[in-house]
Amino acid sequence: EAGVTQSPTHLIKTRGQQVTLRCSPISGHTSVYWYQQALGLGLQFLLWYDEGEERNRGNFPPRFSGRQFPNYSSELNVNALELEDSALYLCASSTRTGAVIEQYFGPGTRLTVT
Amino acid sequence: GEDVEQSLFLSVREGDSSVINCTYTDSSSTYLYWYKQEPGAGLQLLTYIFSNMDMKQDQRLTVLLNKKDKHLSLRIADTQTGDSAIYFCAEMEYGNKLVFGAGTILRVKS
Numbered sequence: 001e002a003g004v005t006q007s008p009t010h011l012i013k014t015r016g017q018q019v020t021l022r023c024s025p026i027s028g029h030t031s032v033y034w035y036q037q038a039l040g041l042g043l044q045f046l047l048w049y050d051e052g053e054e055r056n057r058g059n060f061p062p063r064f065s066g067r068q069f070p071n072y073s074s075e076l077n078v079n080a081l082e083l084e085d086s087a088l089y090l091c092a093s094s095t096r097t098g099a100v101i102e103q104y105f106g107p108g109t110r111l112t113v114t
Numbered sequence: 115g116e117d118v119e120q121s122l123f124l125s126v127r128e129g130d131s132s133v134i135n136c137t138y139t140d141s142s143s144t145y146l147y148w149y150k151q152e153p154g155a156g157l158q159l160l161t162y163i164f165s166n167m168d169m170k171q172d173q174r175l176t177v178l179l180n181k182k183d184k185h186l187s188l189r190i191a192d193t194q195t196g197d198s199a200i201y202f203c204a205e206m207e208y209g210n211k212l213v214f215g216a217g218t219i220l221r222v223k224s
Contacts, residue, residue, distance in 0.1 A: 004156075031210065043157075043202065043214040056209030090156055094210070100145050100164070101210055105156040 001026065004106035006091050012112045013081050021076040021109045025093030031055075032074040033094065033103060034066060038087035046089075049074055078111075086113045118205055120215035127223050132190040134218045136203035139184060147212065148177065148188045149202045157202065160188070190220075198222045 005024045013019050025032050034046040045058040049068035063079040072093075078085055088110050092103040117139045126132045138146065144165050149157040163170045163177045163186075170177045176189040186203055200217040207213050 033210065033212075035212075042216050043204075043212075045211045045213070048210050056211055058211065092157075100162060101206060102159060102162070103147075103210075103212060104159060105149075107156045 004091055004093050004104055006089075006106040006109050008109060009107070010110045010112075012114065015081055015083060015113055017081050018077065018079045019081060019111060021078075021089050021091075021111070022073065023076070023091030023093075023106060024073045025091075026095075026104055029093035029095050029104075030072055031094040031101075032068055032072065033092040034074070034076045035090045035092065035105075036060075036087045037090060037108070038084070041087075043090070047076070081113045083113050085111065087111060118203060118213055118215040120201075120203060120218045122216065123219045123221070125221045125223065126193050128193060128195055130193055132193045132197070132220055132222075134188045134190075134201050134203075134220065136186040136188075136215055137184055138186060138203070138205045140205055140207060140213075141184075145206045146177075146179065146186050147204045147206070148175075149204060149214075151200045151202065151217070153199075160201075193220075193222050195222045195224055 007022045031050040033048050036044045048056040052068050066076040068074045088108040090108045092105045094103045120136045147162040148160040161172050174191045178187045202214045202217045204212040204214045
């Protein structure tokens with residue numbers, strides 16, 4: 001079974017630019033999550049999409065946005081990039097086994113903002 | 115609450131047991147998770163436990179939960195060099211949000 005895939009692997013952007021990151025969930029998973037792993041800040045929850053709708057949002061400014069498509073893949077968009085947006089962006093997808101939600105992560109997209 | 119704390123570094127010899135500790139603050143019933151991250155990779159889900167359980171064993175991994183102290187530990191038996199990685203504990207909060215600790219770097223010496 002293929003895992004969560006993300007593209008691109010690495011990205012270098014200039015401050016003020018916009019970027020789009022992509023994620024494909026595990027087949028059969030309808031929920032997609034985005035997390036930011038920045039140096040010194042650890043892993044921070046960004047967004048949760050399920051069945052095409054945004055279900056929860058972390059403490060990030062509105063220039064972080066995303067969407068989920070009918071095939072459950074997802075995009076994360078970041079506008080007006082700032083230097084502190086440099087981070088590893090991790091996507092996860094989930095299934096529910098009884099009451100537990102298991103989130104499986106992709107390899108991440110490394111974003112560098114210069 | 116949203117505070118998950120972990121010890122930052124652990125060094126063990128190959129073949130020994132490793133114990134990685136974590137404390138959490140959410141007082142509601144929840145699931146607690148352990149993830150492993152190898153250099154340059156994403157997070158690998160290792161195991162999880164519900165907050166009303168005391169212990170869960172899964173092959174070389176044992177999770178112990180002290181509910182009173184909100185203390186969670188991950189024991190890795192017969193630690194191998196391939197176990198060298200960063201280990202994160204996390205608790206599930208409202209809205210399917212995982213709140214992670216800062217991670218414990220495990221170094222296994224051969």
